Amino acid sequence: MQEIKIERTTAPKPRDYDEHKLGFGDIFTDHMFVMDYYEGKGWVDARIVPYGPIPLDPAAMVLHYAQEVFEGMKAYRRADGKIQLFRPERNFARLNLSNERLCIPKVDEAFCLEALKKLVEIDADWVPSLEGTSLYIRPFIIAVDPHLGVRPANHLMLIIILSPVGAYYPEGLNPVKIYVEKNYVRAVKGGMGFTKTGGNYAASLKAQDEAHDQNYTQVLWLDGVERRYIEEVGTMNVFFKIDGEVVTPALEGSILGGITRASCIEILKSWGVPVSERRLAIDELYAAYEAGKLEEAFGSGTAAVISPIGELKWGDKIMTINNGEIGPLSQKLYDTLTGIQWGKLEDTFHWTCPID
Numbered sequence: 001m002q003e004i005k006i007e008r009t010t011a012p013k014p015r016d017y018d019e020h021k022l023g024f025g026d027i028f029t030d031h032m033f034v035m036d037y038y039e040g041k042g043w044v045d046a047r048i049v050p051y052g053p054i055p056l057d058p059a060a061m062v063l064h065y066a067q068e069v070f071e072g073m074k075a076y077r078r079a080d081g082k083i084q085l086f087r088p089e090r091n092f093a094r095l096n097l098s099n100e101r102l103c104i105p106k107v108d109e110a111f112c113l114e115a116l117k118k119l120v121e122i123d124a125d126w127v128p129s130l131e132g133t134s135l136y137i138r139p140f141i142i143a144v145d146p147h148l149g150v151r152p153a154n155h156l157m158l159i160i161i162l163s164p165v166g167a168y169y170p171e172g173l174n175p176v177k178i179y180v181e182k183n184y185v186r187a188v189k190g191g192m193g194f195t196k197t198g199g200n201y202a203a204s205l206k207a208q209d210e211a212h213d214q215n216y217t218q219v220l221w222l223d224g225v226e227r228r229y230i231e232e233v234g235t236m237n238v239f240f241k242i243d244g245e246v247v248t249p250a251l252e253g254s255i256l257g258g259i260t261r262a263s264c265i266e267i268l269k270s271w272g273v274p275v276s277e278r279r280l281a282i283d284e285l286y287a288a289y290e291a292g293k294l295e296e297a298f299g300s301g302t303a304a305v306i307s308p309i310g311e312l313k314w315g316d317k318i319m320t321i322n323n324g325e326i327g328p329l330s331q332k333l334y335d336t337l338t339g340i341q342w343g344k345l346e347d348t349f350h351w352t353c354p355i356d
């Protein structure tokens, strides 16, 4: 394994924020991890350096053609003060899946995990301890060679930054209102929907803006071909409890394979709750709603954790789910998942990864 050079900051930032008021993604720690890729040399020059701006040529390819991938994971402060990650090896495996689709050279997953642990250890004081808070970890790779022709880059940078966070949605664990998108699409099979790349999120902004104008938190995407099958909510995967069975859209190429999604499925199965990964049409969901069989709905994601859905608007039809309140299964899943993540429950699945 290559050596990681460490340059510690001589000017640590004051950690003068109120943990009760931590939002999402505005505060950054003292250090970051950086590594370069050069054609012919591979990934080299691994280093932990003071957090700060990076020099970027205005012709850097990422600025023009968006050759970029990213990940999102979290470090949690346990009650005993120790810090742990949640299934981080899955994030680096998914990073390589995204890399493959975007012609980005693969990274050494085990090395990246070691580098991340070192970085979190150095910035350990930034991991918040209040219930519901964590240290959000954002690894990303950008194409940096200055070149205006369209081709895969020869020089890329992998950077990992850290951000102490609270809840992603201001609603916290209160149910969100979601708008079913009819006009815009996020991704199609054969495209990049299954990857974590910035372009997928850029594609979602217009719809999100219009949903906000109508007082909805996010949009629910339908498939790009028939505009009928439920896909995901842009920043999270979705689950519906219909007549006792939990249904989530199958991963068929246009949906992100969420690690929280996979964990929810495993937890539900361990409880003996029937779970099905399949195509679910919006009209089927509405029919279930009308028949009184749509019992709960929630989103899952690293940032969003478990986010109950209290209302869905599909055209002129409004579905109010579980009286706009969090359902018992969503609550139990939230308690179990966060219980494991914050080290309050025994990790029978072996998902957590200690930092020290």
Ligand code: COI
Pocket: 071, 072, 073, 201, 235, 236, 301, 302, 303, 304
């Ligand atoms: C995450 O849940 O980690 C995400 O990456 C969603 C996001 C774009 C904040």
